[in-house]
Amino acid sequence: MLYSEYFCAFTPQYKKHRDIEWGTITESAAVRYRLISQESRLSLWKTKGKHTALPENILIYRDGVSEGQYDMVLSQELPQLRRACEQVYPTADTKRGLPRFTIIICGKRHKTRFYPTTEQDCDRSGNTKPGTVVDRGVTEARSWDFFLQAHAALHGTARPCHYYIVHDEIFRQIYAKLIPSPFQNIADIVEDLTHNMCYLFGRATKAVSLCPPAYYADLACERARCYLASLFDTPSPSAALSVTETSAAEGALQPSADVQIHLKLKDTMFYI
Template sequence: MYRKSLFCWFLSSATQQFDTGPQIRDWLRESRNTPLLSAKSLSNWVLLYTGEYVINARALLRSLHRVTPTMGITMRSARMYEVNDDPRSYIDTLRDCVTPHTDMVVCVLPDGEKYRYNEIKRFLCIHCPVPSQCVIAETLIPGSTLLTITTKIVQQMNCKMGGALWKVETGLQKTMFIGIDCFHDIINRQKSIAGFVASTNEELTKWCSQCVFQEPGQELVDGLSSCLEAALDSWFRNVQEQPDSVVVYRDGVGDGQLQALLDHEIPQLVNLLRKRQVKLTFIVVKKRINTRFFVECQEHLYNPPSGTVIDAALTREEWYDFYIVSQFSKHGTVTPTHYNVIYDTVCLDPDTVQRLTYKLCHMYYNFPGIIRVPAPCHYAHKLAYFVGQNIQQEPHNSLSDCLYYL
């Protein structure tokens, strides 16, 4: 079996670089103590809380004042409103206090009750579109972990407002990266949701998010042309020229559906890209696999280090495929991810595709560490799940250029 390693990369914040070697689990501390790559100001924002948890809301404000300066975020005082725990109270208050100039809405919730959360998010994503952050009051108890929790909250809020936390150099010029995944409500048999998320600048710090409503259980996606066209328009607004190539990571399909992708999804993309003379690489991502790899050392077996690639012996001769162990784990067995390039006119060599794929696993802003799949792939999963599980309607188009669903 042939094994090679891809580590390590240097992540860039606004003022410095920090490395991610094979034993680095996360970089939360580094990201908290340096200015964010693109920090958004909290100039006009509102905070809703119930009277029972006013102490928790004030604890959040104190922590925000402590962590935002080092992250480069300018924060003005919030407009605070007391509500009761009924969803209607939150929505009526939001209807009165949110304006077109509101940057962010923060709701301190008394508990994790799903109906209340869904109603608030539905209102703020569809009827009154504004980035929002919901926080359960119990997580805001003053103590040793509050600053860490607040750091994660601030990072989420910054991304939802269109900011960026860090970046990694991909080595490719003028390349758009796209993730596609589907959510199926197998319990209520509601419509399936396809998430389509595309990078819209060369640094992978801006994203365009679209969703497609489909028949229950439908996996193959219709409407990819309109999603891609919206993403290309967003790219052009940011870069002032079109990309030379597009790399798609498609999650959620099995080996038996590869031909269906070639027949149904890829032609939708190719027909549009060919008119614009843009090249395409289409990669199928598989997480649900039984394959495991180990490193033998002194007659003991260990998990492979993060960045390990297997692209021979256990791969198939008729495929352009490989495995990557992207995550680091000291406990249990780490699960690799399988990648299969089923369409390629960009003509990247295998080493470049593998390094690129591993680098993208560092770019998911909801976790300061390495994830199992490339960031656009996981963003698409989060988007499809959020829309299908929580708001169940198409989000307002004004939110499409920010990661409002994190």
């Protein structure tokens, strides 16, 4: 049974350009610990999930990362996630290399499209059928990636989602010796899991185009932006400078203090 509840925490991005590095922020250590520790996801795993121990495997679907930033995820985000988990997990678990991480980058900003070659392989809109997976031919030769069209497009040409596994400690280790039937290799297991998760989006009764963890993260960011509308939505370009200067003078440019979720809502999927 797949666990399909995803709770979120808002943390501000201090830099104007898209930089994943948290280490330059004074509060970065506290932010990492809060996202990983008892105040967030891992505590809910034990309380709401009624587990006696912390998870051994953490699967991350990461959105909002361009191809040029894949290395930054491995060199900056992954080490900080490990350090945050070391503060929460028992020493015996960390010595065993727990938790194990697998990071999958989700991307839809590409121009790759697939078309059926026969009428039997297309749906009523002329697109490939939902659940179409392409993991060879147009994928990276030396990397692990695949395209998945999990949804049925309502109109136009369906755009598949590109999934790029930048780091894996889970699937290769668990299924190194035995591949369960009916899968032929480890890649099939990851593709099947990702496809099944696309049916767990709370707003839809059918599969969605993007894996729900990343989809929910996009919705949460949109909601956070609404909470900070006074910082982003200015009346006109000419008034933008004066509004920003006034807010800064009043000490209002502190997103961490502005986005405060009520205690009764913070452990729910309020953002959908």
